[in-house]
Amino acid sequence: MSERYESDTLQDFTPEPADTRRVVVLISGNGSNLQALIDAQTHDELGGEIVAVISNEPDAYGLTRAREAGIDAVVLPHREYESRDAYDGALIKVIERHEPDLVVLAGFMRILTPRFVQRFMGRLINIHPSLLPDYQGLNTHARALADGVTRHGCSVHFVTEELDGGPVLMQAVVELAEGENEETLKEKVHAREHLIYPIAVKWCLEGRLQFTGQGATLDGTPLPPQGLRMSHADAAEELDEDLEP
Ligand code: GRF
Numbered sequence: 001m002s003e004r005y006e007s008d009t010l011q012d013f014t015p016e017p018a019d020t021r022r023v024v025v026l027i028s029g030n031g032s033n034l035q036a037l038i039d040a041q042t043h044d045e046l047g048g049e050i051v052a053v054i055s056n057e058p059d060a061y062g063l064t065r066a067r068e069a070g071i072d073a074v075v076l077p078h079r080e081y082e083s084r085d086a087y088d089g090a091l092i093k094v095i096e097r098h099e100p101d102l103v104v105l106a107g108f109m110r111i112l113t114p115r116f117v118q119r120f121m122g123r124l125i126n127i128h129p130s131l132l133p134d135y136q137g138l139n140t141h142a143r144a145l146a147d148g149v150t151r152h153g154c155s156v157h158f159v160t161e162e163l164d165g166g167p168v169l170m171q172a173v174v175e176l177a178e179g180e181n182e183e184t185l186k187e188k189v190h191a192r193e194h195l196i197y198p199i200a201v202k203w204c205l206e207g208r209l210q211f212t213g214q215g216a217t218l219d220g221t222p223l224p225p226q227g228l229r230m231s232h233a234d235a236a237e238e239l240d241e242d243l244e245p
Contacts, residue, residue, distance in 0.1 A: 026108035
């Protein structure tokens, strides 16, 4: 005889697969890269779940994006801490509460302490708006334009103690057009960021991209200094979509 067990709670409960990879995203502003990650998750293309979004800026629009997607949105204002070390200590605690497999910096405008970087090394990635090692730091588009470059782009890299200096996982290149200005270039680069970041996150969560101490590997093979160069077509194939050029 089978017993029928009645429980609203149990009937509504859809268990997460035990091996769901957990992602925490850190932001400071608009969060368009966060949105690209949320969209990938919605389409089952992220390889994991964004379990929390943390911002050091209370007004960051990315917090709204997180809330609208039903993701835990946490504000941790750096101005309330007396030192960088105290702030990073608090940030470590909040992040660890969410037990992430991967910590993703998506426009998080803070220099991280060595203690923070050490804590998450190998599972901490960033996206930077240049073809690293060119144009580390800020104002990358203006500097590239001032130099008269013909190619620019973005890079995903593992975070190490060297600012914008960790091993590069992936890059996407944009060609500069006649009459390109800072705004048009920023927009072009952003579009490429939104393509490659979800792929990089997925491959990290799948263990395909790894940090070895010496550098980064893809499927066990060391990557060159510029990481994997992702063309538009490569990204489209990976995402199994017809993308607009
Ligand atoms: C991006 O350009 C990213 O490369 C840099 O910060 C910017 C964040 O933009 N690290 P958004 O907040 O994702 O729109």
